[in-house]
Amino acid sequence: MTKEELLDKVLSCNRCGSCRGVSQDAVPDPDFSTQCPSGMTLFGAYEPAGLMYIARGLSLGNLKWDQDIANTLYSCTLCGYCEDLCGRGYRHTPAISILEELRRITPENLKPKNLKNSAESIKTKANHKLDILQEYGIPDPSEGSNVNTILFADNSIIANGNKLKEIGFLIQKSGKTIGCFYKDPLPPVDTALLNGGYQNILEECMEEIDTRLDIYGIKRVICYNPESLSVLTRFSNSRVEFISITQLYNEMLKKKPYKKLKLPAVTYQDPCHLGRYAKEYAAPRQVINGLGLTLKEMWRSGHNSLCCGAGGGVLASNPRLAKRYASNRLKEAKATGAKVIVTACPFCNVNFRQSKPKDLKVMDITSLVAQAYGYKGKAVIK
Numbered sequence: 001m002t003k004e005e006l007l008d009k010v011l012s013c014n015r016c017g018s019c020r021g022v023s024q025d026a027v028p029d030p031d032f033s034t035q036c037p038s039g040m041t042l043f044g045a046y047e048p049a050g051l052m053y054i055a056r057g058l059s060l061g062n063l064k065w066d067q068d069i070a071n072t073l074y075s076c077t078l079c080g081y082c083e084d085l086c087g088r089g090y091r092h093t094p095a096i097s098i099l100e101e102l103r104r105i106t107p108e109n110l111k112p113k114n115l116k117n118s119a120e121s122i123k124t125k126a127n128h129k130l131d132i133l134q135e136y137g138i139p140d141p142s143e144g145s146n147v148n149t150i151l152f153a154d155n156s157i158i159a160n161g162n163k164l165k166e167i168g169f170l171i172q173k174s175g176k177t178i179g180c181f182y183k184d185p186l187p188p189v190d191t192a193l194l195n196g197g198y199q200n201i202l203e204e205c206m207e208e209i210d211t212r213l214d215i216y217g218i219k220r221v222i223c224y225n226p227e228s229l230s231v232l233t234r235f236s237n238s239r240v241e242f243i244s245i246t247q248l249y250n251e252m253l254k255k256k257p258y259k260k261l262k263l264p265a266v267t268y269q270d271p272c273h274l275g276r277y278a279k280e281y282a283a284p285r286q287v288i289n290g291l292g293l294t295l296k297e298m299w300r301s302g303h304n305s306l307c308c309g310a311g312g313g314v315l316a317s318n319p320r321l322a323k324r325y326a327s328n329r330l331k332e333a334k335a336t337g338a339k340v341i342v343t344a345c346p347f348c349n350v351n352f353r354q355s356k357p358k359d360l361k362v363m364d365i366t367s368l369v370a371q372a373y374g375y376k377g378k379a380v381i382k
């Protein structure tokens with residue numbers, strides 16, 4: 001994107017500030033009236049309108065890069081609420097592409113170091129444990145097996161033996177033929193490359209992914225991590241269908257017998273990349289209901305959901321800030337009276353867990369489904 005193109009997009013924002021808050025008229029608690037995780041926790045410059053003002057200054061050249069500007073931009077979780085809400089009105093500011101572009105053009109010395117490291121790890125695929133999937137009879141398409149659906153192994157599971165066992169167990173229980181490239185894993189992309197502003201590396205990875213999907217005739221890709229789902233959906237040029245693993249669970253619960261769970265009432269955290277980005281709001285809720293659990297929705301839910309605070313690389317680059325963001329959401333979760341918060345994203349899970357909420361257990365939806373099918377192994381999130 002050129003400076004002129006960036007400015008053109010930025011000028012579609014009149015900095016009205018509407019996207020700082022929820023769109024409903026009646027708010028049950030004043031703390032629930034704002035929606036931008038960074039703006040509500042910090043101050044105006046961190047709100048979308050503030051960030052758009054910064055973007056305008058940078059693209060006009062009358063604002064110069066410095067560490068404060070970079071820190072402000074990297075405090076945004078890229079949750080997508082501002083763009084979503086803006087598009088519901090008479091304007092449509094493409095806030096996410098603007099914010100991602102700003103990260104791309106951030107001078108290298110001002111970028112958070114942890115995000116550089118996360119981006120590097122995408123290329124190495126080091127120390128993966130995907131061979132575990134063999135124990136569950138999961139074939140590798142590159143070994144000549146006739147597979148047209150695969151599990152996408154991203155960085156949240158590629159070296160996480162316990163989670164791979166849970167997922168392998170569930171795939172086996174589903175009775176479906178679902179493969180995984182474990183001899184030579186696909187680049188384990190998630191949002192790390194966008195968070196760090198390394199779109200050029202992402203393009204290379206996507207080219208490799210698309211080529212391999214095409215060569216092996218893959219038609220459907222199942223993603224455990226919503227961040228991978230949204231990146232693959234947005235940047236793949238293949239005709240492959242990318243779906244959330246919650247859709248697989250939902251299909252399974254309709255066809256394969258299981259035991260309903262006995263748990264106190266739960267609430268559900270819509271992961272931004274599953275809900276807002278991939279528009280998958282229904283499947284996780286159907287899974288929760290199918291498991292026999294009582295769901296108590298938070299006031300901000302569905303497309304008005306509040307980010308957990310981990311996104312945009314904030315969890316990696318500034319975990320203390322991510323924890324502050326999470327506390328906003330956990331307050332709302334507790335207000336429902338639920339005793340368990342369920343999520344379908346490894347990053348929401350880690351961020352809520354690091355916040356150690358009192359009287360609220362954090363559970364991964366995959367672990368719950370595995371329990372319902374009698375999985376006895378240790379369920380670990382990350």
Ligand code: SF4
Pocket residue numbers: 012013014015016017018019020048049052082083085086091093095
């Ligand atoms: S992004 Fe849209 S809603 Fe938000 S401040 Fe700009 S014009 Fe207003």
Ligand code: SF4
Pocket residue numbers: 035036037038039046047048051075076077078079080081082083095
């Ligand atoms: S993407 Fe989310 S965190 Fe970033 S400015 Fe928009 S609402 Fe705030």
